[in-house]
Amino acid sequence: MKKILVGLVLTGTLLSAGSYMQKDRILDMQTMASAMQEIQNGFFYNNIDMVIEGTGKLADTVQRIEPPLEEVEEKDIMTRYTNNKVQMSNRIKKKIKQKTKDIIERFKDGDATQALQAYSKITQQCMECHTQLRKW
Ligand code: HEC
Numbered sequence: 001m002k003k004i005l006v007g008l009v010l011t012g013t014l015l016s017a018g019s020y021m022q023k024d025r026i027l028d029m030q031t032m033a034s035a036m037q038e039i040q041n042g043f044f045y046n047n048i049d050m051v052i053e054g055t056g057k058l059a060d061t062v063q064r065i066e067p068p069l070e071e072v073e074e075k076d077i078m079t080r081y082t083n084n085k086v087q088m089s090n091r092i093k094k095k096i097k098q099k100t101k102d103i104i105e106r107f108k109d110g111d112a113t114q115a116l117q118a119y120s121k122i123t124q125q126c127m128e129c130h131t132q133l134r135k136w
Pocket of ligand 1: 030092
């Protein structure tokens, strides 16, 4: 009985680990787009709380991004490779998270110029992934 339970739990974990679907990624992308808006509004309204909330949402969400199950299960090796570009994605994710920290630090210091620069670096990272993964 114990073994069956352990087996069930294991299967459950494995299944949920691989259940990130394309629709989840699209949702996460939309969340990131709105987080970016929120950060920008925080700049315009000079509101640190908005900046903190937006960067927090962005950092949490970018962490979740991974190749969706549909692409992981892609049979053709070359397609799977170009779809995933996992190393590139991980590098970009790391950069975005680092820049969210920079934004808060700079903005708290009253250095809006540097905060804005970190923000535009994030935009560049978003677009780098889009041009490489989506080809537009
Ligand atoms: C790891 C690569 C990667 C990164 C980093 C990335 N994106 Fe995306 N993004 C994608 C892919 C792939 C799609 C296409 C999703 C699909 O249609 O399956 C997409 C789609 C989108 C969409 C369209 C969603 C829709 O409704 O169709 C938006 C908006 C978006 N991304 C915003 C962002 C923002 C903002 C950032 C940066 C904070 C970002 N993305 C960073 C890969 C990335």
